[in-house]
Amino acid sequence: MLNGRKSLFSGMQATGTLTLGNYLGALNNWVTLADEYECFYSVVDMHSITVRQDPATLRKRSRELLTLYIAAGLDPEKNCIYYQSHVSAHAELAWILNCFTYMGELNRMTQFKDKSAKHADNINAGLFTYPVLMASDILLFQTDVVPVGIDQMQHLELARNIAERFNNIYGEVFTMPQAYVGKVGAKIQSLQDPSKKMSKSDENENASIYLTDSPDTVIRKFKRAVTDSEACIRYSDEQPGIKNLINIYSVCTKKTPEEVVKEFEGKGYGDFKMAVGETVASILKPIQEKQADLLKNKDYIDGIIKANGEKANYFATKTLRKVQRKVGFPDRIR
Ligand code: TRP
Secondary structure (H helix, E strand, O other): OEEEEEEEEEEEEOOOOOOOOHHHHHHHHOOHHHHEEEEEEEEEEHHHHOOOHHHHHHHHHHHHHHHHHHHHOOOOEEEEEEEHHOOOOHHHHHHHHHHHHHHHHHHHOOOHHHHHHHOOOOOOHHHHHHHHHHHHHHHHOOOEOOOOOOOHHHHHHHHHHHHHHHHHHHHOOOOEEEEEOOOOOOOEEEEOOOOOEEEOOOOOOOHHHHHOOOHHHOOOOHHHOOOOOOOOOOOOOOOOHHHHHHHHHHHHOOOOOOHHHOOOOOOOOOHHHHHHHHHHHHHHHHHHHHHHHHOOOHHHHHHHHHHHHHHHHHHHHHHHHHHHHHHHHOOOOO
């Protein structure tokens, strides 16, 4: 709880470009959460350097991600959208929590195993303790709910274990975070392999619609979307490609899948794909225009970065000081 309200925290990496799946499945549903929760969305640049990054690219992408969140509808006056590296409490709490986390626990993290296989030439200690930094992100804000995908569940579970361990020793210091189970967003699948989730890290560019794709690109990708040879638009698990397109069209137009099927009765796949492509392009266009405006408006964005960084710092430091006192660090002389 913060300010008498439940708090919500999510972190996002600026590596890779957000997809239509991120937007329709998550972001789009977060817009109204600020009415109910004290919301924090951190661009987790400290997490990003666990894998080698080009400095200029990381800096540029971090700013793009931050502005994209705002352009997609998150009001930066109501949602604290900030850079993790601007709030040093993240690193300070992470150190302390490292001392309350076991090697064995970290060894079990499947993402560490995957990432160390993928980056065998750079298995650094940061990659190993990444989940502890993530636990610090969450626990610093006395977070009640964390909207995370299934791939981050194990990390969230670890954060809960660390919090519980700490609280058992020192009393109720941390709020016990839970996965956010709200209105489930649409599940958007890959356009090239509809059995897989649409992912920002897919190697096949045609598999994902990026929020930054131009209308032409969007339409071209939908034209190439993998379907089937049934030549009939039905909402069925036997036609996963068509089903995915119906889902996308349905969320974008707020029509039910049944209404969509009816609308395209007797039409060919070509017409349907074109309609989906045009609809998606028309949703992305205003977001892209807003982002471009924001990126040009340097003073405004800098103001947001500063104000939200200070806000995040205020709440994070409050928790950090409590923790430092509990573990026996001397009080600061003021
Ligand atoms: N590890 C998350 C990811 O890669 C990002 C992240 C960092 C995060 N800190 C977080 C997510 C805290 C939720 C809460 O997607």
